[in-house]
Amino acid sequence: xxxxxxxxxxxxxxxxxxxxxxxxxxxxxxxxxxxxxxxxxxxxxxxxxxxxxxxxxxxxxxxxxxxxxxxxxxxxxxxxxxxxxxxxxxxxxxxxxxxxxxxxxxxxxxxxxxxxxxxxxxxxxxxxxxxxxxxxxxxxxxxxxxxxxxxxxxxxxxxxxxxxxxxxxxxxxxxxxxxxxxxxxxxxxxxxxxxxxxxxxxxxxxxxxxxxxxxxxxxxxxxxxxxxxxxxxxxx
Numbered sequence: 001x002x003x004x005x006x007x008x009x010x011x012x013x014x015x016x017x018x019x020x021x022x023x024x025x026x027x028x029x030x031x032x033x034x035x036x037x038x039x040x041x042x043x044x045x046x047x048x049x050x051x052x053x054x055x056x057x058x059x060x061x062x063x064x065x066x067x068x069x070x071x072x073x074x075x076x077x078x079x080x081x082x083x084x085x086x087x088x089x090x091x092x093x094x095x096x097x098x099x100x101x102x103x104x105x106x107x108x109x110x111x112x113x114x115x116x117x118x119x120x121x122x123x124x125x126x127x128x129x130x131x132x133x134x135x136x137x138x139x140x141x142x143x144x145x146x147x148x149x150x151x152x153x154x155x156x157x158x159x160x161x162x163x164x165x166x167x168x169x170x171x172x173x174x175x176x177x178x179x180x181x182x183x184x185x186x187x188x189x190x191x192x193x194x195x196x197x198x199x200x201x202x203x204x205x206x207x208x209x210x211x212x213x214x215x216x217x218x219x220x221x222x223x224x225x226x227x228x229x230x231x232x233x234x235x236x
Contacts, residue, residue: 019050023093028084029077029149031056036085036093049094051085076146079170083111084151090116091124101128104179107140110170111150113177114162118153131174134184140170 019037027033037050056078060067064075072078085093086109090102104112113129120126147157147168157163162173174181 019052021052022049022096023088025051025085025088025093028151029056029081030074031077031081034081034085036089038094049089051081053081056081076142076168077149079108079140080111080150083109083113083170084115086112087115087119087127090127091119099127101130104129104131104174106132106134107138107169107171110140110173111152111162113179114152114156114173117177118156121153129174129177129179130182131179132182132184133171136171139164139172142168142170144168 019039021035022038023036025034025036031053032055035052037052039048039050040046041048056074059072061069061072065071083104086102086104090099090112092098102112102116104110110131113131116124116127116129141164144157144163144166147162150162150168152162155161156173156176157168161176162168162170164172
């Protein structure tokens with residue numbers, strides 16, 4: 001099965017068939033009630049998982065900015081929910097399917113490997129994961145005070161975790177799971193290879209897995225709501 005996990009916004013709703021609820025994810029991050037739904041994205045017949053969290057995602061503006069435009073004040077929690085939902089799906093939120101690998105893209109999904117590591121501590125089975133960096137200039141950096149809202153173990157705020165010069169870095173969080181790192185283009189690889197001695201940088205990734213991304217709709221497999229998208233077949 002091919003799966004992509006991204007936030008569900010209004011345009012994804014307009015482009016999909018009626019969604020069916022497959023799991024109640026409870027309440028987290030101040031998002032209110034969160035449900036996991038499954039539908040089909042037209043016209044490519046891509047099966048998608050949608051994380052229904054209207055308090056976070058059914059808003060004016062775009063994926064990152066309000067109508068002013070200014071960054072949403074709770075972007076840390078909005079993107080944390082993306083990674084958390086991907087980890088929940090990967091560890092069995094939908095009894096009908098689980099991916100073998102979670103493929104996180106950029107800082108928007110950087111916490112997914114961290115949540116997988118946290119769930120593993122609580123007894124969840126280990127799920128393989130890989131990170132692809134498309135643009136190293138954007139690292140998802142937030143004040144240290146944001147860490148308390150992320151619902152991660154306290155020791156994850158460390159040099160080998162999400163801490164980055166006194167701040168929280170979502171992109172750096174992948175180190176918690178010793179996540180192999182790939183780059184989308186050769187020009188992107190030199191910087192992260194120099195910056196990290198522990199996370200290997202690879203190019204030309206062809207991993208079959210569950211894709212977790214925060215990008216807006218630009219390709220058939222990438223949705224723009226608070227969604228976790230899944231396609232029957234192999235995974236990306």
